[in-house]
Amino acid sequence: MDDVVQTALLNLLRSYRTCQARSEAEVRAWIHAIGRREVASLFRDESRFSRVRATLTIGPSEWTAEHELDVEERPVIRRLRFAIRPLRTDQHLLLWMRLQERATWPEIGRELGITPAGAKRRYQRLVARLRRRLEGGDPAG
Numbered sequence: 001m002d003d004v005v006q007t008a009l010l011n012l013l014r015s016y017r018t019c020q021a022r023s024e025a026e027v028r029a030w031i032h033a034i035g036r037r038e039v040a041s042l043f044r045d046e047s048r049f050s051r052v053r054a055t056l057t058i059g060p061s062e063w064t065a066e067h068e069l070d071v072e073e074r075p076v077i078r079r080l081r082f083a084i085r086p087l088r089t090d091q092h093l094l095l096w097m098r099l100q101e102r103a104t105w106p107e108i109g110r111e112l113g114i115t116p117a118g119a120k121r122r123y124q125r126l127v128a129r130l131r132r133r134l135e136g137g138d139p140a141g
Contacts, residue, residue: 008038083133091126098123 011034021027084092090112097103097111105116112119 007041008035011038079134083130087126091122094119094123094126 012031015034019027019030021030084095087095094108094112097108103111105120108119108123109116112122114122
């Protein structure tokens with residue numbers, strides 16, 4: 001919740017010059033609107049990330065049953081499972097948030113407790129590692 005307050009205060013400072021409030025009541029309404037917007041954003045983010053966390057609790061065997069796949073897809077799915085099996089939970093979360101949820105680097109950074117730049121670097125290293133594993137150049141990961 002501290003992040004919401006800080007973001008709201010930053011938005012107040014940024015938009016101070018454009019505020020056209022002429023009375024104390026209008027200033028209060030303006031401040032409340034910015035606060036409500038930040039709280040709504042927090043709830044949207046929390047809802048999105050709670051769905052992500054719920055997805056990560058599903059075991060790999062439950063993601064896609066092999067018998068439901070087309071015959072040509074089975075080797076691809078096996079290779080992908082092989083590549084992602086050794087990943088840590090935070091790495092799974094990073095991939096899911098970026099690829100499935102299309103989260104921004106600041107959103108991912110907040111969720112992982114790192115900077116946006118750190119989230120981007122981790123993602124780039126992780127994708128390079130997965131590529132090597134899929135190409136067979138780095139079987140140990």
